[in-house]
Amino acid sequence: xxxxxxxxxxxxxxxxxxxxxxxxxxxxxxxxxxxxxxxxxxxxxxxxxxxxxxxxxxxxxxxxxxxxxxxxxxxxxxxxxxxxxxxxxxxxxxxxxxxxxxxxxxxxxxxxxxxxxxxxxxxxxxxxxxxxxxxxxxxxxxxxxxxxxxxxxxxxxxxxxxxxxxxxxxxxxxxxxxxxxxxxxxxxxxxxxxxxxxxxxxxxxxxxxxxxxxxxxxxxxxxxxxxxxxxxxxxxxxxxxxxxxxxxxxxxxxxxxxxxxx
Numbered sequence: 025x026x027x028x029x030x031x032x033x034x035x036x037x038x039x040x041x042x043x044x045x046x047x048x049x050x051x052x053x054x055x056x057x058x059x060x061x062x063x064x065x066x067x068x069x070x071x072x073x074x075x076x077x078x079x080x081x082x083x084x085x086x087x088x089x090x091x092x093x094x095x096x097x098x099x100x101x102x103x104x105x106x107x108x109x110x111x112x113x114x115x116x117x118x119x120x121x122x123x124x125x126x127x128x129x130x131x132x133x134x135x136x137x138x139x140x141x142x143x144x145x146x147x148x149x150x151x152x153x154x155x156x157x158x159x160x161x162x163x164x165x166x167x168x169x170x171x172x173x174x175x176x177x178x179x180x181x182x183x184x185x186x187x188x189x190x191x192x193x194x195x196x197x198x199x200x201x202x203x204x205x206x207x208x209x210x211x212x213x214x215x216x217x218x219x220x221x222x223x224x225x226x227x228x229x230x231x232x233x234x235x236x237x238x239x240x241x242x243x244x245x246x247x248x249x250x251x252x253x254x255x256x257x258x259x260x261x262x263x264x265x266x267x268x269x270x271x272x273x274x275x276x277x278x279x280x281x282x283x284x285x286x
Contacts, residue, residue, distance in 0.1 A: 025054070027271055028274075029058055029060060030275075031274065031275050031278045032278060032282075033058075033059055033060050033061055034060070034061045034062075034063075034261075035060055035061070035062055035063075036062070036063040036064070036065050036263045037051070037062055037063065037064050037065065037068045037069075037097075038064075038065040038066050038067065038068050039066055039067030039068060039070070041068075041070060042070060043069075043070045043071060043072045043073075047069050047097075048069065048096065048097045048100050048101070051097070051100075051101060052100055052101065055101060062101045062103060063103055063105075063107070063222070063261060063263070064094060064097060064098050064101070064103050064106060064107070065107045065108070065156075065188070065263075066078065066107070066108050066109055066156075068094065068097070069093060069094065069097055071089075071090060071093070074086075077112070077116055077117070077118055077123075078090055078108070078109070079109075079111050079112045079115075079132065080108050080109060080110060080111040080137060080140050080155070081110075081111030081112060081113070081132035081133070081136040081137045081140065081168065082111070082112075082115075082130075082132060082136070083136060083139050083140055083143070087140075088143065091106075091144065092147075094106060095147070095148045095151060098148075098151055099151075103151075104151070104152060105151060105152035105153065105154050105186065105221055106144075106148075106151055106152070106153055106154070107154040107155075107156060107188040107221070107222055108153075108154075108155065108156065109155070109156050109158060109167075110137065110155040110156055110157065110158055110167065110168040110169040110178065111132060111136075111137055111140075111155075111167070111168045112132065112166060112167055112168070113131060113132055113133075113165060113166060113167065113168065114130065114131055114132070114166065115130040116166070123161050123166055125166075134168065134178070134181070137155075137168060137178075137182075138181075138182065141153065141182050141184065141185055145184055152186055152221065153184075153185050153186065154185070154186040154187060154188040154221045154222060155169060155178065155185055155186075155187065155188065156169070156187075156188040156189075156190055156193070156224070157169040157170070157175050157187070157188075157189060157190055157193050157194060157197070158170055158190075158193055158197075159193040159194075159196040159197045159200070159233065160196070160197065160200045160201065161233075164200065164201060170197050170201060171197060171201050171203060172194075172197075172198075172203045172207075172208040172211065172212075173203075175187070175208075175212070176211070176212075176216070179216055179219055185219075186219050186220065186221045187212070187216065187219050187220045187221065188220075188221060188222045188223075188224065189212055189213075189220050189222070189223050189224070190223075190224035190226075190265075191209070191223060191224065191225055191226075191244045191247060192224065192225070192226040192227065192228050192233060192234075192235070192244070192265070193224070193233065194208060194209065195228060195230055195243075195244075196228060196230060196231060196232070196233060198230075199230035199231065200231070205243075209247055213247075213251045213254055214254075217254050217258055217260075218258065220258065220260055221260065221261065222260060222261040222262070222263060223248075223255070223260060223261070223262045223263065224263050224265050225238050225244050225248070225262065225263065225264050225265065225281065226238070226244075226264070226265040226266060226267075227239070227242050227244060235265055235266055235267035235268075235269075236266070236269075237264070237266050237269050237273045237274060237276070237277040238264065238277050238280065238281060239277075239280070240280060245280065245281070245284075248262065248281055248284050248285070249284050252284050252285055255285060256285060256286055262281060262285065264277055264278060264281060
């Protein structure tokens, strides 16, 4: 976090860390002392025991207890919305970032997501909810909101939710399910721009979620440049998602994207 704070005062909290006692209180102090602004995404804060794949479509006590802790953290840090993966159609385990089908009878539907949306809006009415589009892993039927038609159908069906548009995920989905990437971006950032709260940027090979930094020749760089006015006018948060990147590469990526926005 200290390294990130050398680049920006705006940091998204997400998965990949271990449980820490009193974490929310520590973040409140860090926020005050360092003048940081936080967003909260997905698997955060981590539970004290029993790590699991958090599935928004699963209306279990475990999932709702996790969401409750996330909401506590969101309220304490004065974050305006909660962004989370849209959900999985089956139960999976995780092996090196690959979803492994557990071959059990647990399957989930859009109606299950609807129950979770209703629950969230009832329990946390002041917190906006943004669902993130996903991508095929390990097959085309593992996740919700993979195809552009699934994304728009979800937004049309649940008018009280928002979108976290992951441009890297969308790139993989377009390659593996055969829709036009540029046309999908245009549709979402024009017709549905008022529903987009956040963009995730990371480059990949169109097959795997590599989380490479954005470069000047990246398609996603061109997208941000093309829609900079929309992003600024709508106050859409732009988050750079990199993994295992050098600090200087992350800094270069930030300066590149930040130079397009105000």
